Amino acid sequence: MGLIDRFTEEVKQENKSESTPKTEPAIDKRRVHHTITLSGSRGSGKTSFLKTLIAEIENNSDSKIAVLEIVDPTLIEEKGHIFLNIVARVKERIDALVDKKIQDKETSFRQSAEYKQWEESLNSLAAGLPMLDGINGGLDPSDWNDTTFVMRDGLRRVSGANRLEEYFRKYITYSLQLLEKRFLLIAFDDVDTDFAKGWPVLETLRKYLTAPNILTFISGDLDLYSFLVRKKQWKNFGKALLKNEYDKPENIYAVKYPELVEQLESQYMMKLLKPEYRITLSTLASKLATKRIQIYIDSVDADNELEKYYSKQLEDIWGISGNTTQLSYVRFFTSLPLRTQLSLLQLFSPAQNQEQDLRIKLQNLAKGISDVFYNELRYTKVDIWGLLNEYGLANIYLLRFLLDNNVLDEASQFFPKLNNPSLDGAVVALGAVLSEKLTLDPYELFDHIVRVSNVVTKATRWPMVGTSPNIQDFVKHSRSLFDYGLKKIASLQSAYIMSFDDEDAAHNGLIPLRSLRSRSKERRDENDLALDEVFNRNNEREIVRLLGLLPAFGAQDPLGRNRLFYSFYNLIGAIGEIIQCENEQDMQNELIRLAQLREFPMAHNQNNRDDITDDGDYDDPEHMGRDNTIGEFVSLISRWKGNWHSREKNILPPYLLGRIMVRTAYSFMRIQPQSNQKVAELFHRLLVVFLNAVLVEEVMERDATTHITLTNPTGSDKIFFDNYIETTTSCPLFEFMLACPFIQAYLDPALLEQIGIQPAYSVYNDLQQLNILGVSETKKTKNTIRIETRVRANNQGHIDALIQYFQHTGLTKDQLDFEQTKRAIKKIFTNKMVYDRVVTDVLNAVKNSNKW
Incomplete structure (x- = not known):
């Protein structure tokens, strides 16, 4: 109200200094631009602000301001002119006054001198209206051939047009006299959303709404107003001028059209939308620094302070309990337009989340958040329908988002920290989807580790494109963006990595093995057995042979030479593929299939097939002998998988798995195989490092007060064991991973015994017979x-x-x-x-x- 009071007081003082006895109201001929600009982004509450302001003025019985209904140019018909709309709205107020006078038996009102003056001013104004731009009442060129028409009508219209501003001032002044008001307030809303309608509004303000007794409000985003003005200034140059001068290479620097347009835009904006008359609606985030903001849900509750409410919802329905991470979300939410926040608050309403099935709650949240940030997702090239509806492919969409927007490292944990509203909005929505998938389906955990995390961890070491190795070639070679089996993707990833001499095997979760005995022409060495010698048909239990072969794969270089590896990521991928099966029979078949040793091309291999194994050289699952151990083990896997669904309702936050794998990859980089170390010991070390990362990150997320050692157990099990003993917080993800029969099979039984676990099957002692290729080199x-x-x-x-x-x-x-x-x-x-x-x-x- 301060600017309005200031303007009205200036007019009153000016009128006092010029006051003389007059029989009719004075027409103030000064031209002023007192437009108050209400600036703010879409949904920031500009319309609500205007409505509140108008209600405040109208409720003040002493106010001398007549208020017109808010003008929204986007709601005016295409052929409607904004100036005519204002004239018509003022006339409607006078017509309503006349009707009221007639109802009050004041029949002489129409014959009063004041009304006659007003009517005459309207007729004078009407004479010039047909000459307005965009009005189809101007003079046709043929009309000027009619001498009588020119003398009788044409010149009268031209004179009316020349004096249009003067007649409009009289019209407004006499209208205010009848309404017993001194000022007219006209508010324009959503002017910046339609360029075709926005420019006529600005020009109407510049040409006609310049009388001191007219107060104008205009709302919108200043950046969009700037674009609107620049567009018009460029158009004023005309195509011919730009084509003949600006488009010529020799003139592009000499003729400084962009600088000229910028100057014209600046002066236009400074004249019409003066900086001193601008009001910027701040976000709730900026107000929270000095004010307490509460929301009301059915009743007033002190616990509904906005920041606290957001934090509680983040913990209850997203599983986000870390204070620092919560703060990032709260800052982002409170910086959003008010309209967007209202949608979020409705989504978070307790009525929608009380006693709901966990699956339904998370699916509703993912769908609702995606709807709130629909435009941000579209802007960042996300296929929203596919993301929400294509079962098992969510991580493909997440990886594609990270690559397409070049935020592989920055956004990989899917929480808002990018300082970019569109990207942060998309990240929040994708994080909600990821949280839903990870919480409801354990397969997604292993899929995310292989398909997304193993790519993300390379982002700090490799360029996106260009010099090899690079991320683009890595993703393409591994088929990570396709619906391929996880073990196959992991194998192709590792084959690509080991194509480069600078890449260390252990640093990438790999262990080099000597060639298969069946492929080697060397004499048998009891002190250096091959994989197929340890895990052969002579194993008493068939499951031991399958488990021994499961993490292995072969890589073939461009010359056709084969190298054999044991891979952490292959094991993770195999676990994911097996638990994706719906029944135990399918699990058993999948386990047998995945245990077949296959070879994959390294980078630059001329063979473009993703799997170059000659199936005739390996076991055919249809002809394999099966004993009870395979079925018994698969039953254990099935029960273990079921435990994920039957556990307490602990929701996994979207960033937790990303943090776990960053810590895991960092630890791998600090593992160095020791002289005479066996495959069993190094693979055990890789798994312990992974389990410790799960434990540490989950404990820190769920209970920051727990005493836990952050050092990684790259040399011994002591750190992991101490952390395990110290942990009292429930950590469902860690407990799930530690209970995995697959992971237990490769851990040192001595460590498992220390923590009270007896593995059903173990291949640790068998792997102790295998040397690591080249460790003594x-x-x-x-x-x-x-x-x-x-x-x-x-x-x-x-x-x-x-x-x-x-x-x-x-x-x-x-x-x-x-x-x-x-x-x-x-x-x-x-x-x-x-x-x-x-x-x-x-x-x-x-x-x-x-x-x-």
């Missing part, structure tokens, strides 16, 4: 004997030295190639130049030797 190659002579292919001592070197590095005879031989010669011998013929002769001598 660094130590042994340091002690390589230097031979102070040039290499000779016909010198048996030279060939023996090279064979010993190759054996120490973990290479097999089949893997040996030209480049490896050349590097070895340079390392052992004094050859400054190594000719290709010499390398070829040495390579043939090594391969033909009966000592290797």
Whole structure:
């Protein structure tokens, strides 16, 4: 009200200084631009503000301000002119006054001098109205050929148009006199939403609504007003001028049209929507710093303070209990337009969430949040229908969102911290969907780890595109955006990673193994058994053989050479695929299928197939012998899966799994295989690191006061065991993972015994028979004997030295190639130049030797 009081007082003072005895109201000829701009984003409460202001004025019996109904240009018909609309609304007020006078038996009102003046001013105004832009009552060019018409009507219209502002001032002044008011308030709402309607409103303000006794309000977003003005200024240049001057390359810098448009826009805005007359509606977030805001649900309750209410809803229906994370959500919510917040509050209404089935509650929340942020999701290229309705594909949509919007690292935990309203809105909606999926279906946990988290953890090390390895090639090679089996995706991911010498196997959850005995021409070595020698048909229990083979896969390089690995992510993917099956028979078949050892192409392999295994070389599940151990184990898996659905209603927040996998990947980077370490010990270490990450992150989320060690157990089990003993908080996700029969099968039984678990089946002792390929390479190659002579292919001592070197590095005879031989010669011998013929002769001598 302060600006209104200021304007009205200025007019009163001006009128006092010019006051003289007059029989009719004075027409103030000053031109002023006192438009009050109400700025705010869509849904920030501008319309509510205007309505409240108008109600306040109308309820004041002493007010001398006549208020017109709010003008919304978007509701005016296409051919309607905003100026005519204002004239008509004022006339409606006078007509209503006349009707009231007649009802009150004041029949002489129409004959009064004041009414006659008003009627005359309306007629004078009407003469110039047909000449307004956009009104089809102007003069046709043929009319000027009619001399009589020109003298009688044409010049009268032109004169009326020239004096249109003067006649309009008289019309408003005489109207206010009849209404016994001194000022007229006209409010325009939603002007910025329709460019076609917005410009005529601004021009009407500039040309006609300039009388001191007219108060105008205009609401909208200043940025959109700026676009509207700029668009018009560019249009004023005309196509011919821009084409002939601005579009020419030699003139593009000399002719500074953009700068000119910016100056014109600035001056137009400064003149019409003056900075000193602007009111900006702040968000609730800014008010919370100095004010307490409460919401009312049926009754007043002190606990319904806005921040507290949001925090409670976040914890109750999203599982978000961490104070810092809650604060990020609350800040984002309170910075939203008021209209959006009202939609959120209706969604959070206790009436919709009391005693509801967990599945229905979470599905309603995901659908409701997606509706609230529908435009943000569309803007960020999310297929909303597919996201909500395509079973089992949610993580594909999440990964595509992260890649398409180039926020793979920043938004991977799906909570609002991007400082971008559109992205943050989309992230909140996607987080609600992710929370629903993770909480209701355990398969989604394993799918997210393989398909999303394993890509995200590479974002800090690899570029998105360009130099290899890069994220784009990684995703493409692994088919992570397709509905492929999780173990296949994990295998392709690992095959891509190990295509690059800079990538360490253990740092990526991988353990290199020696070649299969069935593929090797070497003599059997009891101290260095192959995977297929340990897990063969002679195993007393068939399930042990399947579990031993389950995490393994082969990778084939561009030259067709095969490398064998044990993979943490393969195990995670296999678990996910198996528990996705609906019944135990399907689970059993899937377990047998996934335990078949398969090979996958590394990067740059000319074979474009995603699986290059010759199925004839491996076990066919239809011809496999099955014993009771497979069925017994599958029954355990089925019961374990069922425990996820029968547990207490603990909702997983959307960011928890992301944080777990960031900690896991960070820990992997600090694991270094030790000399003589066995596969069992290293795979156990990878799993313990993962379980500890689950425990630490879940405890910190659910109870920040719990004493827990944040150091990762990359060297021993002590940290994990201590954390396990110290934890008193219920951690359903950790308990679920620790109880997994698959994970227990690879853990050291000694650790499980310490924490009171007896695994049904274990392959730990079997894996103790497997060496890690190349773990002693660094130590042994340091002690390589230097031979102070040039290499000779016909010198048996030279060939023996090279064979010993190759054996120490973990290479097999089949893997040996030209480049490896050349590097070895340079390392052992004094050859400054190594000719290709010499390398070829040495390579043939090594391969033909009966000592290797």
